[in-house]
Amino acid sequence: MRVKWSIVALALTFAPTVADAQPISWQRFVVTETMASVDVPTTVFTEDAGKPETGYGRRFLTSDRRANLTVQSVPNEAGDSPAIFLARKNPPADIVYKRVTPRFFVVSSFRNDMIWYNRCNFAGRFMNCVLINYPAAEKRQWDSVVTRISNTLTSS
Template structure:
């Protein structure tokens, strides 16, 4: 009797994951004042949460607020390299993934059962960034989405 119930719970848990990947609608989002742009999954991030705390851009949430995406440009008046800019930001200890090049940096880790991902591309006097936070338990279903967002960041 417990096996059919467990199977039903499993199916219900998998169905949203399949819909998540299959029904994603993408649009190009741009920060008008800086030209920073990125492909954004508008069918996932449906709620506009307004301006970010720092810099220029927008923040978006999923309908249930379990995940968020911030697209922003941060001032970099000294035109610091990505490595120097990242060091000045004092990222938290325990970073799981870190990649730094002359043109961008990416850092990611887990905090409070949530994955946080941050990529910033070096611009002229700015760092153009995407920040994504989502449940760590949903990592596999977010991998493709995060990769596309990251690879399409321009600015």
Template sequence: MKMQCCFAALALTLAPIAAAAQPAGWQRYVVPETGAGADIPRTVFSEEAGKPETGYGRRFLTADRRANLTIQSIPNDTGYSPATFLARKNPPSDIVYKRITGRFFVVSSFRNGMIWYNRCNFAGRFANCVLINYPAAEKRRWDGIVTRISNTLASG
């Protein structure tokens, strides 16, 4: 009986992680105002959480609220390059991963037991971005999800 209880508790604890690892339920989210979009796993990010703080788009949460995703288009009417745009956002100095090209930037690091990941592609008047925050302890389980979302980010 004690062993069954422990397995049941473990199963309940791992349920969100297992859901995060499953590829089923991918759907394209498109920012209506700009046409930018990305594929998102709706079985993982099942809750809508309103509009982002800036620009156009949508925020999503996991059912347990342990992870979140924002897909947004931020106006870049001044035509800043990815490097300048990122610098003007005053990113933290402890960035673990940074890649900047003439068309996009990707930055990622750790904060309060979470991994934050931000990719912005630049096209026309907008920086089209995905921002993902998820538990650092589950990094390997989230790697495939983050990669697919990032790789499917496209301008409208």
């Protein structure tokens, strides 16, 4: 019995952030320069990591820094379609999931022990994007979080 308890305690120690027993709280984040917006799980991404490298928006981290979220509006001065915009970014050849429509693109794959997910919505002069990186071993726990973030990304 004592050994079983130790195994359970060890498993709980490494439980992913999104699998915590506490309900997830969400807040609408707005990129003020472009009015793009998205639901952000504030109980998951608790740390502000500053501005993205390009464009407008914000980066967020989990408290343990194992996962991150970037909400970003990137200039699209040429007015490229999602397909052309994605092609210009030279995405890696080993993409596991890819969907491109006239209004958005989604790409996702693995890098080391992480899953990266990127969705960008066409918004004329900007592409409004969410980029999420999280541990691949926790995919099932993250699925609903990633889905809500992706589905709530809107442009003005």
